[in-house]
Amino acid sequence: MPFSAQPPASGDPCVLSASLDNARHLSSLLRAVHFQDHATCFATASGLRVTVEDAKCMQANAFIQAEIFQEFAVQEESVIFRINLSVLLDCLTIFGTSSLPGTSTALRMCYRGYGYPLMLFLEEGGVVTECKINTQEPEELLDFDFCSTKVVNKIILQSEGLREAFAELDMTSEVLQITMSPEKPYFRLSTFGNAGSAHLDYPRDSDLMEAFHCNQTQTNRYKISLLKPSTKALALSCKVSIRTDAQGFLSLQYMIRNEDGQTCFVEYYCCPDENVTEAEL
Amino acid sequence: LSRIGDELYLEPTVTGLSLRAVNSSRSAFASFLFAPLFFQLYEPGGPAPGTERFRCKVHMKSFLGVFRSLPSLEKSVGKCLILLKPRASRLVLQLHCKYGVTKTHNLAFQECEELQAVFDTQRCSSRLCAPARVLAEAVVHFPLTLAEVTLGTGPGGKISLRNYVEDEADPSKTMVTELWLAEDEFQSVAVSPGSCITFCLKEFRGLLTFAEASNLPLTIHFDEPGRPVIFTLDDTVLEVHLVLATLSDLESNSQPPLTNGVSHLPAPSDDFADDLESYMVALETSTCEGGPPSPTFPLRTPQPAQHDPEEEENEEDEEGAVPGTPPHKKFHSLFFGSVLTPGGPGLAPTQQVLAEDSDGEC
Numbered sequence: 001m002p003f004s005a006q007p008p009a010s011g012d013p014c015v016l017s018a019s020l021d022n023a024r025h026l027s028s029l030l031r032a033v034h035f036q037d038h039a040t041c042f043a044t045a046s047g048l049r050v051t052v053e054d055a056k057c058m059q060a061n062a063f064i065q066a067e068i069f070q071e072f073a074v075q076e077e078s079v080i081f082r083i084n085l086s087v088l089l090d091c092l093t094i095f096g097t098s099s100l101p102g103t104s105t106a107l108r109m110c111y112r113g114y115g116y117p118l119m120l121f122l123e124e125g126g127v128v129t130e131c132k133i134n135t136q137e138p139e140e141l142l143d144f145d146f147c148s149t150k151v152v153n154k155i156i157l158q159s160e161g162l163r164e165a166f167a168e169l170d171m172t173s174e175v176l177q178i179t180m181s182p183e184k185p186y187f188r189l190s191t192f193g194n195a196g197s198a199h200l201d202y203p204r205d206s207d208l209m210e211a212f213h214c215n216q217t218q219t220n221r222y223k224i225s226l227l228k229p230s231t232k233a234l235a236l237s238c239k240v241s242i243r244t245d246a247q248g249f250l251s252l253q254y255m256i257r258n259e260d261g262q263t264c265f266v267e268y269y270c271c272p273d274e275n276v277t278e279a280e281l
Numbered sequence: 282l283s284r285i286g287d288e289l290y291l292e293p294t295v296t297g298l299s300l301r302a303v304n305s306s307r308s309a310f311a312s313f314l315f316a317p318l319f320f321q322l323y324e325p326g327g328p329a330p331g332t333e334r335f336r337c338k339v340h341m342k343s344f345l346g347v348f349r350s351l352p353s354l355e356k357s358v359g360k361c362l363i364l365l366k367p368r369a370s371r372l373v374l375q376l377h378c379k380y381g382v383t384k385t386h387n388l389a390f391q392e393c394e395e396l397q398a399v400f401d402t403q404r405c406s407s408r409l410c411a412p413a414r415v416l417a418e419a420v421v422h423f424p425l426t427l428a429e430v431t432l433g434t435g436p437g438g439k440i441s442l443r444n445y446v447e448d449e450a451d452p453s454k455t456m457v458t459e460l461w462l463a464e465d466e467f468q469s470v471a472v473s474p475g476s477c478i479t480f481c482l483k484e485f486r487g488l489l490t491f492a493e494a495s496n497l498p499l500t501i502h503f504d505e506p507g508r509p510v511i512f513t514l515d516d517t518v519l520e521v522h523l524v525l526a527t528l529s530d531l532e533s534n535s536q537p538p539l540t541n542g543v544s545h546l547p548a549p550s551d552d553f554a555d556d557l558e559s560y561m562v563a564l565e566t567s568t569c570e571g572g573p574p575s576p577t578f579p580l581r582t583p584q585p586a587q588h589d590p591e592e593e594e595n596e597e598d599e600e601g602a603v604p605g606t607p608p609h610k611k612f613h614s615l616f617f618g619s620v621l622t623p624g625g626p627g628l629a630p631t632q633q634v635l636a637e638d639s640d641g642e643c
Contacts, residue, residue: 161380164357168349195343196371196388206381 016043016079016111019071023107023122025258026064027092030085032236032256032266033060035229039085040138041118043111044078051141052085057271058226059142060233068262079111081135083118091131095124111135144269150245153180153214155187159237159254161208165189165200166231169224173198175273176224180244181217187242191224210239220248221273230254233266248272283341284487285309285523290396291372292336293325293365297520301396302341308526309484310398319518321360335365337390339372347374347386365390398524402511405502407472409440413492413499413514415466420489422458423482429528430485432503432510433477438464440472445479445528468498478503479528480510488512488523495519503527 020026033039033052042049047065066072095105103124110119120131169176172193179188187202187209204212230252234240237254244250252268282289286302286309293299297319301312317323348354357379364373369387376384402408419442423430429445443459464470492499492514503510507529514521 161382165384170346195340195346196386198347198387199383199385201383201385203381203383208380208382 013075013112014073014110015075015113016109017071017073018048018069018107018109020069020107020109022104022259023092024104025068025260025262025264026107027089028236028258029062029064029256029264029266030089030092032233032254033062033229034085034089034232035060037084037086038082038136039088040080040082040141042078042080043074045074047072050085053142054226054229055223056142057223059144059269060229061267061269063265063267065264068258068264076113079113080138081111081114081118082138083133083135087133088118088120091120091122091129091133094122094129094131095127142269144249144251146243146245146249146251146269151243151251152216152246153218154211154241154243155180155209155214156211156239156241157187157202158208158210159234159240161202161206162240163231163234166228166234169228169231170195170198171224171228173224175221176227177219177221178242178244178250179217179219180214180242182214183217186212186214211241218244218248220244220250222250222270223273226270227268230268233268237266282311282313282487283345285311285484287341288338289341289344290336290338290393291365291390292395295325298323298325298363303396303398304484309481309524310396311484311488311523312398312521314520316518316520335367336393336395337365337367337372338393338396339388339390343388344372344374347376347384347388367392398509398522400509400511400522400524402502402513405504405508405511407434407476407503408469408500409467409472410469410498410500411462411467413489413497415462416499417489417493419460419462420482420486422460427482429479430482431477431479432501434472434474435461436474438470438472440464440467440470441477476503476505478506478508478510480525484523484525485512488514488521491521 030039030050033050036052036054038052040051042051045066047063047068050062050064051059053059092105092107105122105124108121110121112119115135117132117134120129120133122129122131169189170191170193172195173191175192177188177190177192179185179190181187185199185201186204189200191198202208204214233252233254233256237256239255241253241255242250243253249272250268250270252270254266254268256264256266258264282300282302285304287305288302290301290303291298292301297314297316299312299314301310303310354376359377359379362373362375362377364375366373370389372388372390374386374388376386378384420430423442423444427444431441431443431445433441433443435441440462441459442462444457446455446457489499495514495516497514497516500513500515501510502513506527508527509524510527512521512523512525
């Protein structure tokens with residue numbers, strides 16, 4: 001049930017205020033990028049973007065567009081702050097994570113601006129919880145500058161086909177090697193672990209393949225520890241698009257449908273492992 | 282097979298693909314022989330003339346890792362291709378899955394000596410055959426932690442199963458479970474009365490699980506205590522043998538292994554029907570018949586003392602010695618005879634438990 005708006009206590013109005021009937025729409029997306037404790041939240045009139053980074057060479061973004069919220073208002077051009085994502089998730093799921101049909105946690109979010117904590121009001125079944133989470137200086141974020149004009153190879157796959165593969169990746173391998181090619185093996189995921197090497201091949205005419213646009217044979221390696229967290233996003237998604245650019249930067253975009261049928265996106269960007277040269281055959 | 286050893290031995294032969302394992306104390310050996318008919322396509326790729334058959338071993342965990350999730354395998358995998366590439370030293374397992382997806386695993390293997398136990402089911406005085414279910418239901422009464430069980434024949438043709446209790450255990454504190462199976466529960470019974478043997482339950486359970494799943498009757502061949510017990514499963518496309526050492530009831534254990542082993546040596550071919558029951562070439566000794574050192578020490582073991590068979594000759598608890606196997610203080614590696622050289626008996630000492638030299642011998 002919609003949460004009645006609580007006016008902020010005397011003083012400045014919120015620069016960001018939002019309300020959501022079902023907090024799970026937000027918490028499940030945030031979980032898909034929760035592999036580090038801290039995240040940067042960036043809000044504009046179009047919606048909320050939560051960014052998590054690792055090792056200065058990997059970035060994950062969760063996009064929750066304004067339309068998902070019942071109310072979404074941003075008073076300034078953009079609002080940005082850094083916050084502890086683990087704590088945020090704990091608060092959002094304070095009433096528990098099991099999803100019984102018919103019950104949902106309603107959320108109201110309020111942020112007064114720089115220096116103020118993020119206020120969360122959560123309600124379920126008449127019980128109200130108020131949370132205040134301290135915010136921090138936002139850190140500079142990586143800019144992968146990955147735009148569609150620079151894309152060399154692009155594949156869109158149904159997530160179902162990749163889920164098991166990612167869950168079973170040989171973690172004794174340091175790298176995940178991705179080969180994309182207009183010729184065989186078309187799309188190949190390889191690991192090189194203690195037991196030996198393993199290759200997973202997806203042919204271009206597979207039923208799983210929704211789109212196949214590979215212009216050049218590229219083989220790139222990425223640190224497997226950086227990509228493994230994307231398994232969470234993969235598990236939630238129905239489709240994934242895999243793109244690489246001329247430098248071997250990898251973009252994974254996951255299309256996630258929530259309980260109400262609305263679509264959100266999660267993205268992962270990763271730099272190739274430096275030790276390996278580009279476009280090896 | 283993974284219940285027995287950490288390494289999987291593969292040997293493609295004309296009669297089929299043989300998968301074998303042995304445990305570290307050499308008291309358990311199992312082999313699965315898949316006939317060519319089991320496969321859609323079977324090409325053993327004969328060895329070059331003059332060379333031995335190709336065989337290799339891989340780490341059990343690596344191999345099992347390929348077949349990690351059985352339920353999803355059944356749903357998604359259409360067929361599996363197994364290729365041995367000697368020159369690349371790789372065993373290739375390729376799974377062809379749904380949607381045209383191919384999973385290729387290249388496992389590193391090591392070449393190795395032949396792993397073969399010496400045993401002869403024909404020479405066993407007793408034989409029992411029962412549906413796996415009967416035995417599984419019997420065994421379920423014993424706790425999972427029980428190491429050894431005693432199988433015995435009793436009056437009226439009944440068969441008993443009893444948990445084995447160490448002599449040193451305090452009788453007032455131990456629980457003894459004994460159950461009797463009537464002769465008619467078995468498909469066939471041909472036993473010498475009053476015989477009983479004690480063997481390790483752990484490895485047997487592994488085989489039982491497989492037998493139940495494949496719905497095959499299990500045959501138990503046994504003889505005197507101290508002689509190995511052989512469990513077999515037979516099918517048109519599969520032959521399974523599990524050979525376990527049994528507890529010898531002699532107090533002094535210096536002689537039995539020798540006699541058991543040596544006695545096989547003199548008469549090779551006559552008694553043995555198929556090559557699985559032929560003489561075994563001891564794992565380490567096929568190339569080492571040259572220098573028999575002291576009779577109680579195995580050849581080429583720069584192993585630490587814990588694997589020393591001398592310990593077997595002491596009656597003390599040596600459980601710590603060989604990790605992963607149940608108490609073996611009175612068990613002997615009985616059936617790994619030494620190599621078939623004319624001077625056979627002289628090499629009997631090598632039949633002592635030879636330490637699992639997992640890296641050294643191959």
